[in-house]
Amino acid sequence: MAETIPAVSVILQRDIKIIEFTNSKILDEANIASIGQTLTTLVEEGPHPKLLLDFNNVDHLSSAALGMLINVNNKIRERNGHLRLTNIKPQIFEVFVITKLNKLFKIYPTRTEALASFTSNFSQTK
Protein backbone atom coordinates (compact mmCIF):
# COMPACT_ATOMS: atom_id res chain seq x y z
CA MET A 1 0.00 0.00 0.00
CA ALA A 2 2.49 2.60 1.17
CA GLU A 3 5.22 1.94 -1.35
CA THR A 4 6.17 5.58 -1.39
CA ILE A 5 9.51 5.39 0.40
CA PRO A 6 11.97 6.95 -2.04
CA ALA A 7 14.78 4.63 -3.14
CA VAL A 8 17.38 7.31 -2.43
CA SER A 9 17.82 10.23 -0.08
CA VAL A 10 19.76 13.29 -1.16
CA ILE A 11 21.76 15.73 0.95
CA LEU A 12 23.55 18.72 -0.46
CA GLN A 13 26.93 19.51 1.06
CA ARG A 14 28.48 22.58 -0.58
CA ASP A 15 28.17 21.75 -4.27
CA ILE A 16 28.29 17.98 -3.71
CA LYS A 17 25.13 15.90 -3.85
CA ILE A 18 25.37 13.02 -1.41
CA ILE A 19 22.99 10.26 -2.39
CA GLU A 20 22.24 7.41 -0.03
CA PHE A 21 20.44 4.29 -1.21
CA THR A 22 17.66 3.60 1.25
CA ASN A 23 16.95 -0.03 0.28
CA SER A 24 19.19 -2.98 1.09
CA LYS A 25 18.55 -4.42 -2.37
CA ILE A 26 19.04 -2.79 -5.77
CA LEU A 27 17.62 -5.65 -7.81
CA ASP A 28 14.19 -4.92 -9.26
CA GLU A 29 14.17 -3.44 -12.73
CA ALA A 30 11.51 -0.88 -11.83
CA ASN A 31 13.49 0.17 -8.76
CA ILE A 32 16.71 0.44 -10.77
CA ALA A 33 15.02 2.46 -13.50
CA SER A 34 13.56 4.85 -10.94
CA ILE A 35 16.94 5.33 -9.22
CA GLY A 36 18.54 5.87 -12.63
CA GLN A 37 16.00 8.55 -13.40
CA THR A 38 16.50 10.33 -10.07
CA LEU A 39 20.28 10.31 -10.52
CA THR A 40 19.99 11.55 -14.10
CA THR A 41 17.85 14.46 -12.93
CA LEU A 42 20.46 15.34 -10.29
CA VAL A 43 23.23 15.14 -12.90
CA GLU A 44 21.38 17.36 -15.34
CA GLU A 45 20.61 20.11 -12.83
CA GLY A 46 23.73 22.02 -13.70
CA PRO A 47 27.21 21.90 -15.19
CA HIS A 48 30.08 19.98 -13.53
CA PRO A 49 27.87 17.80 -11.33
CA LYS A 50 29.48 16.25 -8.27
CA LEU A 51 27.75 13.16 -6.98
CA LEU A 52 28.68 10.94 -4.08
CA LEU A 53 26.84 7.63 -3.85
CA ASP A 54 26.72 6.10 -0.38
CA PHE A 55 26.17 2.30 -0.40
CA ASN A 56 25.99 1.98 3.38
CA ASN A 57 22.59 0.23 3.32
CA VAL A 58 23.16 -1.93 0.24
CA ASP A 59 23.48 -5.70 0.71
CA HIS A 60 22.54 -6.90 -2.77
CA LEU A 61 22.78 -5.46 -6.24
CA SER A 62 22.35 -6.87 -9.72
CA SER A 63 24.21 -6.47 -12.99
CA ALA A 64 21.36 -4.20 -14.11
CA ALA A 65 22.17 -1.89 -11.19
CA LEU A 66 25.82 -1.84 -12.30
CA GLY A 67 24.64 -0.93 -15.80
CA MET A 68 22.60 1.94 -14.39
CA LEU A 69 25.65 3.22 -12.45
CA ILE A 70 27.75 3.08 -15.62
CA ASN A 71 25.14 5.12 -17.51
CA VAL A 72 25.09 7.71 -14.74
CA ASN A 73 28.89 7.82 -14.73
CA ASN A 74 28.93 8.42 -18.49
CA LYS A 75 26.40 11.25 -18.16
CA ILE A 76 28.46 12.87 -15.40
CA ARG A 77 31.59 12.68 -17.53
CA GLU A 78 29.78 14.25 -20.47
CA ARG A 79 29.16 17.22 -18.21
CA ASN A 80 32.73 17.27 -16.89
CA GLY A 81 31.51 16.28 -13.47
CA HIS A 82 32.74 13.83 -10.86
CA LEU A 83 31.29 10.67 -9.35
CA ARG A 84 32.48 9.00 -6.17
CA LEU A 85 31.28 5.82 -4.47
CA THR A 86 31.65 5.09 -0.78
CA ASN A 87 30.75 2.77 2.11
CA ILE A 88 30.56 -0.32 -0.08
CA LYS A 89 30.33 -3.49 1.99
CA PRO A 90 33.00 -6.17 1.31
CA GLN A 91 30.57 -8.57 -0.44
CA ILE A 92 29.35 -5.82 -2.74
CA PHE A 93 32.87 -4.53 -3.32
CA GLU A 94 33.76 -8.01 -4.52
CA VAL A 95 31.11 -7.65 -7.25
CA PHE A 96 32.88 -4.47 -8.40
CA VAL A 97 36.23 -6.28 -8.36
CA ILE A 98 34.95 -9.33 -10.29
CA THR A 99 33.49 -7.06 -12.98
CA LYS A 100 36.61 -4.84 -12.80
CA LEU A 101 34.36 -1.85 -12.26
CA ASN A 102 36.55 -0.88 -9.32
CA LYS A 103 38.86 0.40 -12.08
CA LEU A 104 36.13 2.47 -13.70
CA PHE A 105 34.62 4.02 -10.57
CA LYS A 106 36.40 6.04 -7.93
CA ILE A 107 35.63 4.18 -4.72
CA TYR A 108 36.51 5.42 -1.22
CA PRO A 109 36.20 3.56 2.09
CA THR A 110 34.50 6.42 3.96
CA ARG A 111 32.29 9.36 3.20
CA THR A 112 34.88 11.76 4.63
CA GLU A 113 37.58 10.46 2.30
CA ALA A 114 35.22 10.56 -0.66
CA LEU A 115 34.21 14.16 0.12
CA ALA A 116 37.84 15.19 0.51
CA SER A 117 38.65 13.66 -2.87
CA PHE A 118 36.36 16.12 -4.63
CA THR A 119 38.38 19.01 -3.21
CA SER A 120 41.75 17.53 -4.10
CA ASN A 121 40.50 16.67 -7.56
CA PHE A 122 39.19 20.20 -7.94
CA SER A 123 42.48 21.80 -6.95
CA GLN A 124 44.39 19.49 -9.25
CA THR A 125 42.31 20.15 -12.29
CA LYS A 126 41.69 23.86 -11.83
Add this chain to the structure above:
Amino acid sequence: MSMAGSNRRGRSEQTEKSRLTTEPGPGGSIKVKADIPSVESASREVQDRILSDAQRRGYNNQCLFAIKLALDEALRNAIKHGNQHDPSKKIRIEATISRETTVIVIEDEGSGFARALVPDPTLEENLEKSSGRGIHLIEAYMNEVRWSRGGRRLRMVKKNDADLLPRG
Protein backbone atom coordinates in the same frame (compact mmCIF):
# COMPACT_ATOMS: atom_id res chain seq x y z
CA MET B 1 9.66 -27.78 13.12
CA SER B 2 12.69 -30.03 13.63
CA MET B 3 15.93 -28.30 12.73
CA ALA B 4 17.68 -31.41 11.51
CA GLY B 5 15.11 -33.11 9.39
CA SER B 6 13.24 -30.30 7.72
CA ASN B 7 11.13 -33.02 6.20
CA ARG B 8 8.12 -31.14 5.09
CA ARG B 9 6.02 -33.46 3.02
CA GLY B 10 5.78 -32.58 -0.63
CA ARG B 11 3.51 -29.64 -0.93
CA SER B 12 2.29 -27.56 -3.75
CA GLU B 13 1.63 -23.86 -3.87
CA GLN B 14 -0.35 -22.15 -6.56
CA THR B 15 0.11 -18.49 -7.23
CA GLU B 16 -1.07 -16.74 -10.33
CA LYS B 17 0.07 -19.04 -13.14
CA SER B 18 3.09 -20.09 -11.05
CA ARG B 19 3.55 -23.55 -9.66
CA LEU B 20 6.00 -24.46 -6.96
CA THR B 21 6.44 -27.91 -5.49
CA THR B 22 8.93 -29.33 -3.06
CA GLU B 23 9.80 -32.91 -2.26
CA PRO B 24 12.25 -34.27 0.27
CA GLY B 25 15.21 -36.22 -1.11
CA PRO B 26 17.87 -38.53 0.37
CA GLY B 27 20.14 -37.37 3.18
CA GLY B 28 18.00 -34.43 4.20
CA SER B 29 18.12 -32.86 0.75
CA ILE B 30 15.18 -31.19 -0.89
CA LYS B 31 14.06 -30.73 -4.45
CA VAL B 32 12.31 -27.50 -5.39
CA LYS B 33 10.50 -27.40 -8.72
CA ALA B 34 8.77 -24.39 -10.19
CA ASP B 35 7.13 -23.26 -13.40
CA ILE B 36 6.78 -19.53 -13.56
CA PRO B 37 5.56 -17.02 -16.13
CA SER B 38 8.09 -14.59 -17.62
CA VAL B 39 7.48 -11.90 -15.03
CA GLU B 40 10.04 -10.60 -12.59
CA SER B 41 7.67 -10.66 -9.63
CA ALA B 42 6.85 -14.33 -10.26
CA SER B 43 10.48 -15.33 -9.74
CA ARG B 44 10.71 -14.10 -6.14
CA GLU B 45 8.88 -16.94 -4.44
CA VAL B 46 11.13 -19.63 -5.89
CA GLN B 47 14.25 -17.57 -5.17
CA ASP B 48 13.23 -17.13 -1.54
CA ARG B 49 12.41 -20.82 -1.25
CA ILE B 50 15.78 -22.01 -2.61
CA LEU B 51 17.67 -19.58 -0.39
CA SER B 52 15.83 -20.51 2.76
CA ASP B 53 16.40 -24.20 2.03
CA ALA B 54 20.13 -23.57 1.55
CA GLN B 55 20.29 -21.49 4.71
CA ARG B 56 18.61 -24.29 6.66
CA ARG B 57 21.30 -26.65 5.44
CA GLY B 58 24.12 -24.59 6.89
CA TYR B 59 25.40 -22.60 3.93
CA ASN B 60 27.42 -19.62 5.12
CA ASN B 61 26.63 -16.02 4.20
CA GLN B 62 29.10 -15.92 1.35
CA CYS B 63 27.57 -19.00 -0.26
CA LEU B 64 24.07 -17.63 0.20
CA PHE B 65 25.13 -14.31 -1.32
CA ALA B 66 26.59 -16.19 -4.31
CA ILE B 67 23.47 -18.32 -4.82
CA LYS B 68 21.16 -15.32 -4.51
CA LEU B 69 23.19 -13.29 -6.97
CA ALA B 70 23.54 -16.09 -9.55
CA LEU B 71 19.89 -17.10 -9.25
CA ASP B 72 18.71 -13.53 -9.64
CA GLU B 73 20.89 -12.94 -12.70
CA ALA B 74 19.95 -16.27 -14.29
CA LEU B 75 16.21 -15.75 -13.83
CA ARG B 76 16.44 -12.18 -15.07
CA ASN B 77 18.28 -13.40 -18.18
CA ALA B 78 15.65 -16.10 -18.76
CA ILE B 79 12.80 -13.60 -18.42
CA LYS B 80 14.38 -10.75 -20.38
CA HIS B 81 16.74 -12.21 -22.95
CA GLY B 82 15.33 -15.74 -23.16
CA ASN B 83 11.55 -15.39 -23.11
CA GLN B 84 11.66 -11.64 -23.84
CA HIS B 85 8.95 -10.93 -21.26
CA ASP B 86 6.46 -13.02 -23.28
CA PRO B 87 3.81 -13.93 -20.68
CA SER B 88 2.82 -17.05 -22.64
CA LYS B 89 6.32 -18.48 -22.22
CA LYS B 90 7.31 -20.24 -19.04
CA ILE B 91 10.51 -20.70 -17.12
CA ARG B 92 11.18 -24.05 -15.52
CA ILE B 93 13.33 -24.18 -12.42
CA GLU B 94 14.58 -27.25 -10.62
CA ALA B 95 16.86 -27.00 -7.62
CA THR B 96 18.31 -29.79 -5.51
CA ILE B 97 19.67 -28.54 -2.23
CA SER B 98 21.70 -30.83 -0.03
CA ARG B 99 24.19 -30.08 2.73
CA GLU B 100 27.01 -30.40 0.20
CA THR B 101 25.77 -28.75 -2.97
CA THR B 102 23.00 -26.66 -4.44
CA VAL B 103 22.29 -27.63 -8.05
CA ILE B 104 20.02 -25.27 -9.96
CA VAL B 105 18.68 -25.89 -13.46
CA ILE B 106 16.82 -23.10 -15.24
CA GLU B 107 15.25 -23.51 -18.66
CA ASP B 108 13.48 -20.90 -20.75
CA GLU B 109 11.48 -21.12 -23.97
CA GLY B 110 13.40 -18.49 -25.91
CA SER B 111 15.55 -18.86 -28.98
CA GLY B 112 18.74 -19.51 -27.01
CA PHE B 113 22.15 -17.90 -27.32
CA ALA B 114 25.78 -18.80 -27.92
CA ARG B 115 27.83 -18.29 -24.78
CA ALA B 116 31.02 -17.93 -26.79
CA LEU B 117 29.62 -14.87 -28.56
CA VAL B 118 28.93 -12.91 -25.39
CA PRO B 119 31.77 -10.39 -25.05
CA ASP B 120 33.93 -10.34 -21.92
CA PRO B 121 32.62 -7.34 -19.94
CA THR B 122 35.90 -7.00 -18.03
CA LEU B 123 37.96 -6.11 -21.10
CA GLU B 124 39.10 -2.50 -21.15
CA GLU B 125 36.99 -1.68 -24.22
CA ASN B 126 33.82 -3.11 -22.63
CA LEU B 127 34.11 -1.60 -19.15
CA GLU B 128 31.85 1.33 -19.95
CA LYS B 129 29.16 -0.75 -21.61
CA SER B 130 26.06 -0.87 -19.48
CA SER B 131 25.11 -4.52 -20.04
CA GLY B 132 26.64 -8.00 -20.32
CA ARG B 133 27.74 -8.63 -16.74
CA GLY B 134 25.10 -11.13 -15.58
CA ILE B 135 26.69 -14.20 -17.14
CA HIS B 136 30.13 -13.14 -15.99
CA LEU B 137 28.89 -12.84 -12.40
CA ILE B 138 27.12 -16.22 -12.52
CA GLU B 139 30.32 -17.89 -13.70
CA ALA B 140 32.40 -16.10 -11.08
CA TYR B 141 30.17 -16.94 -8.13
CA MET B 142 29.15 -20.54 -8.91
CA ASN B 143 31.48 -23.57 -8.88
CA GLU B 144 30.12 -25.11 -12.09
CA VAL B 145 28.12 -23.46 -14.85
CA ARG B 146 26.99 -25.10 -18.06
CA TRP B 147 24.65 -24.02 -20.81
CA SER B 148 22.97 -26.59 -23.03
CA ARG B 149 20.06 -26.91 -25.46
CA GLY B 150 21.33 -23.98 -27.49
CA GLY B 151 21.64 -21.74 -24.45
CA ARG B 152 18.10 -22.26 -23.25
CA ARG B 153 19.12 -24.44 -20.34
CA LEU B 154 21.50 -23.43 -17.58
CA ARG B 155 22.83 -25.77 -14.93
CA MET B 156 24.80 -24.25 -12.09
CA VAL B 157 26.28 -25.72 -8.94
CA LYS B 158 27.35 -24.10 -5.69
CA LYS B 159 29.32 -26.14 -3.19
CA ASN B 160 28.69 -25.54 0.47
CA ASP B 161 32.09 -24.11 1.35
CA ALA B 162 31.26 -24.17 5.04
CA ASP B 163 31.91 -27.92 4.98
CA LEU B 164 35.01 -27.76 2.84
CA LEU B 165 36.75 -24.65 4.03
CA PRO B 166 35.86 -23.75 7.60
CA ARG B 167 36.30 -20.03 7.89
CA GLY B 168 37.86 -18.11 10.76
